[in-house]
Amino acid sequence: MAEPVRIEADVVVLGTGPAGMAAVSAALAEGAEVVALEAMEHIGGNAVWSTGYLAFVSSGMQAEQGIVDSEDTFVSDAKAMVDLADEDFGVEWDETQVRLFARESAETYRILTERGVRFSRFIPRPRQHTIDRMAAVEDSWMLGRAFQDDFERARTLFGTLADRLLTDGGRVVGVLAHSTDTHGGETRYEITARRGVVLATGGYQANPELRHRYQPSFVARAPYLGVDTCRGAGHLLGQAVGGDLVNMTFVPPLVIVSSSVVEDAIAVNSAGERFHDEAGPYEERVARMHEQPGRRAWYVVDDVVAQEKSGLIGQMPEPPVHADTLAGLAAAIGVPADALQATVDRWNAFLDTDATKDPDHGRVVLPPGRRHCATAPFTAVPMVEGVNFCSGGFRTTEDMQVIDVFGAAIPGLYAAGDTTAGLNAVADLGGIRICGGFTLGRVAGRAAARGADDRGEHASVLHKGMPSMLDARIELVHLDPSTTRA
Structure with a gap:
């Protein structure tokens, strides 16, 4: 077997949907050398094939139309969605991350519009968004074109699948991957990430075998509309190094x-x-x-x-x-x-x-x-x-660093978009998945490029948003034997 092609970079981004595009762009802006892996032959993921609805909080488009929005109003709308979903799925949400999105999404609107993305109108959804904030893209392929220049600066491996994360002393330091050509020939890669790896591979809705681990068979095999590369690769890669997955049963019909x-x-x-x-x-x-x-x-x-x-x-x-x-x-x-x-x-x-x-x-x-x-x-x-979407994914810090099952951040590993759970718990509001990917992907790429975990900011600190499983306590009910019945 041929030796793998060895590549080194500061940041490695897996997936080039909204979260991956934003992570690559943000990491490049920090001066990082970036390698991106994409299973398809183009960037954009599901977003460029979608209707193209994005929800922004206190955006320039809202201001132009005299619409007053706020972080607290958005959080209230989000909490109502969580309460509704919790009746069917038992949903955990991360209010800290939801607030982070609310604060950062207006910047996403500014970046997208400066890069030529045009929004035609607001789409009213008064029972979900109590204020008009969900905007329609004129052409969803604008979302991919807006980041094309970044991928000419980064090294992008199309048609390439990640196989395993590489670790050293508990730190994620790279990835093993492979690609297959039209003649069946395989090229293997060993890619070193000096500062961090960002999981942005999308959801797991196109993988009925993985969904079956969390859903009854007849539900797991329900039809799916979207690109077939959303197979949970990032979920499995991160889980293999200890990442804590939550809300995995939340695949709304x-x-x-x-x-x-x-x-x-x-x-x-x-x-x-x-x-x-x-x-x-x-x-x-x-x-x-x-x-x-x-x-x-x-x-x-x-x-x-x-x-x-x-x-x-x-x-x-x-x-x-x-x-x-x-x-x-x-x-x-x-x-x-x-x-x-x-x-x-x-x-x-x-x-x-x-x-x-x-x-x-x-x-x-x-x-x-x-x-x-x-x-x-x-x-x-x-x-x-x-199904179109799923909402399960990793718990993360405010820097989008993946948290393990014991509540500690995993050095060198970040996630955004549909590999995460904190914001996606409220995604049925509408417009959150694409905008959430762009917004929190930017946070993840910036943090990875800066090597946030190297500063020790999160390495042993329990995240304050979603509780660790170790934080859970069961109230024991002690029965009086004289009152029990056979």
């Missing part, structure tokens, strides 16, 4: 669909009628679909939307159905034609008004320009329950 498609679609049940707020909270969409006969329902769009968003519609788990007329579409999906026609007519009539809230289901996310569902042919896409 949702109806699989791009939010961009939802903006233009209505959903109908077997009676041909709308039955919920199509753009409402994810868990509510699932609950309403479960109430429908046979759990069957369809998203309906016209030809303008079907053509404009053909790529997104083509990624959905079941194939779309097309027909030249609404009556033909109704016949194809087995719903009453007159009911479907009446439903579409009622929706279009609402869009003709100046009302901002749908009177039937309270929907506030409306088609851009309030465009109608009117141009033949028409398309119906089956609604399917599955």
Whole structure:
């Protein structure tokens, strides 16, 4: 077997989604020599394929529109989301990290816009974000292009997978990795990190075998929409050196669909009628679909939307159905034609008004320009329950240094984005995953480049956000034997 290619750098970043892009950029800004590993052939991860919603707190865009936001308001919204998720998943959150995001996210907005990313409008989600703070990117590929120059300065190994972290005396000092060419030939790498390694490999939603460790089989194998490289590599690498994973069961179900498609679609049940707020909270969409006969329902769009968003519609788990007329579409999906026609007519009539809230289901996310569902042919896409994201990951310090199961920071190891748990516990607010990756990835890359753990700041200090398992105490109930019953 050939000897591995040996590479040295100050900082090694695994993954180039939002967290990895920001970590590479921040480490370079600190003067560090950076090597990045990416499983795909381009940077951007899931973000560049997404609808592109980012939530910022007290951003310049909010200020321009006279919207007053605050750290405390965001934390209140986040806490409401945690309380809701805790009923189903038993969620731990890190308020310190949530506050850090709130303070730093406006800087993320400034950096992105200075690099040419344009945001078109706010997406209202009043039941989650009590203040408009979730903004839509004009083109999600702008997010990758904004960091392209950084990756020309760093050394980036595309099509490369990390296999193991290297340690020396308990410190993470590098990574073993490999790549495979089109002829099946393999190149192995041994990459030394003089200051730190940043785990930014995304989530584990594309790995049903890993999900099965934390979920029942039928849930773990539910359909997934997204890039197939989100297989939990960073979670496994960090766990192997002692990293403490939490919230791993928190893989929230949702109806699989791009939010961009939802903006233009209505959903109908077997009676041909709308039955919920199509753009409402994810868990509510699932609950309403479960109430429908046979759990069957369809998203309906016209030809303008079907053509404009053909790529997104083509990624959905079941194939779309097309027909030249609404009556033909109704016949194809087995719903009453007159009911479907009446439903579409009622929706279009609402869009003709100046009302901002749908009177039937309270929907506030409306088609851009309030465009109608009117141009033949028409398309119906089956609604399917599955997953897009997961929220489990590592506990970290405020410098995004990974914490081990005993509550101590692991020297040389940092994490950000969907490999972490503290902020992702509130990600169902919307717009948090991409912006959280950019924001806390910047923190991680900067800390790694500065070698924060070398200063001894966190090496033996228990993190104050999430409690260590050793901090947990069980209250013992002592029974009086005379009062017990056989």
